[in-house]
Amino acid sequence: MSPTTAVKPIKFKNPRAQHDFKGRSCSIVGLGSYVPERILTNADLEKTVDTSDEWITTRTGIRERRIAAENEFTSDIASKAALRAMSQAGVTGNQIDLIIVATITPDMLFPSTACLVQQKIGARRAAAFDLEAACSGFIYGLEIGQQFIMSRTYDTVLVIGAEKLSTIIDWSDRNTCVLFGDGGGAAVLQNRPNSHGLLTACMGADGGKAELLCMPGGGSRCPATTQSVANRLHYLRMDGKETFKHAVKAMLTAAQEAMRRCEIDITKIKCIIPHQANRRIIDAVGERLGARPEQLFVNLEKYGNTSAGSVAIALDEAVQSGRIQQGDLLLLIVFGAGLTWGAAVIEW
Numbered sequence: 001m002s003p004t005t006a007v008k009p010i011k012f013k014n015p016r017a018q019h020d021f022k023g024r025s026c027s028i029v030g031l032g033s034y035v036p037e038r039i040l041t042n043a044d045l046e047k048t049v050d051t052s053d054e055w056i057t058t059r060t061g062i063r064e065r066r067i068a069a070e071n072e073f074t075s076d077i078a079s080k081a082a083l084r085a086m087s088q089a090g091v092t093g094n095q096i097d098l099i100i101v102a103t104i105t106p107d108m109l110f111p112s113t114a115c116l117v118q119q120k121i122g123a124r125r126a127a128a129f130d131l132e133a134a135c136s137g138f139i140y141g142l143e144i145g146q147q148f149i150m151s152r153t154y155d156t157v158l159v160i161g162a163e164k165l166s167t168i169i170d171w172s173d174r175n176t177c178v179l180f181g182d183g184g185g186a187a188v189l190q191n192r193p194n195s196h197g198l199l200t201a202c203m204g205a206d207g208g209k210a211e212l213l214c215m216p217g218g219g220s221r222c223p224a225t226t227q228s229v230a231n232r233l234h235y236l237r238m239d240g241k242e243t244f245k246h247a248v249k250a251m252l253t254a255a256q257e258a259m260r261r262c263e264i265d266i267t268k269i270k271c272i273i274p275h276q277a278n279r280r281i282i283d284a285v286g287e288r289l290g291a292r293p294e295q296l297f298v299n300l301e302k303y304g305n306t307s308a309g310s311v312a313i314a315l316d317e318a319v320q321s322g323r324i325q326q327g328d329l330l331l332l333i334v335f336g337a338g339l340t341w342g343a344a345v346i347e348w
């Protein structure tokens with residue numbers, strides 16, 4: 001990434017816009033993403049469940065998704081994305097102070113996937129933990145990482161969103177199996193003034209709607225038994241219609257809050273990077289925000305919904321594509337199970 005010294009910094013009056021807060025700023029100094037090689041197309045799914053390419057593309061915008069190999073786990077996906085972000089940032093494993101892995105598909109219930117990543121990327125000094133905020137996990141991770149940087153607790157924080165969702169998908173349920181895919185993305189955070197500043201990140205949740213999108217089995221409420229497996233409780237379940245409605249509302253609220261904190265409106269945003277769950281959700285949020293269609297970054301046709309990986313992969317691809325220039329303002333918006341939501345503003 002190129003240095004941004006030539007760009008005149010934007011002055012924010014609102015103290016909650018945390019760029020250069022008390023002489024400290026939090027920047028994204030490296031990005032990376034990784035998706036598995038194997039592609040599963042809508043045509044492939046037509047052969048296994050009662051669906052059609054036409055239904056999937058018109059209702060969701062998804063054309064294909066990636067599926068990890070049997071011996072490729074979430075920690076592998078996370079580590080591959082992390083190593084790319086570290087290489088871009090010019091950071092070695094030894095320099096990393098903290099690893100946060102956002103995921104709903106950890107390699108094991110414990111220990112954390114973050115600990116397994118620590119080994120795989122050689123970050124021996126780093127503290128490591130997982131965070132579970134479903135599809136909102138990457139923004140939750142950015143906000144948490146930002147707090148550690150701003151408070152001077154840590155100098156280098158690695159935030160990863162990664163999933164192997166193919167292991168919790170009921171491949172006989174057409175309502176859900178067409179929607180999801182595997183993949184991950186990562187960001188390295190540091191106090192590096194004049195680099196890509198994370199201006200604000202905000203998070204929200206509503207546990208009253210937990211049942212709308214969940215995996216009932218496998219936890220302390222419903223541990224694995226022969227019966228729980230027979231009842232297919234170890235797969236993701238979703239009330240799609242209700243989730244859709246809440247997604248649009250919550251993403252709108254989160255985006256407005258993030259922009260309010262920075263005292264900007266949608267016209268100042270160069271690129272909106274929303275959670276990649278459904279093209280219709282993205283368009284509805286964009287329209288309600290008063291955004292122009294060309295402000296929206298969409299890549300879900302290639303990957304489907306990769307949950308915590310989604311905006312992390314999209315952010316990396318948006319930057320790689322050359323669509324974002326230094327000094328541009330980006331708006332990331334997420335929504336997921338919990339319910340959870342969040343948004344972030346980044347000055348690139």
Ligand code: UT7
Pocket residue numbers: 050051052055056059060135174175176178213239240241242243244247277278281305307335336337
């Ligand atoms: O990442 C977390 C956030 N996730 C989301 O935000 C996802 C939110 N929900 C959605 O994206 C949409 O609700 C879905 C894509 C899941 C479903 O779209 P929809 O327009 O809400 O469809 P629906 O569930 O109302 O189903 C309409 C019809 C039903 O048939 P009937 O009852 O009208 O005869 C479904 O059985 O479409 C049927 N259907 C399918 N048909 C072909 C559902 N899935 C499929 C399918 N192929 N894969």
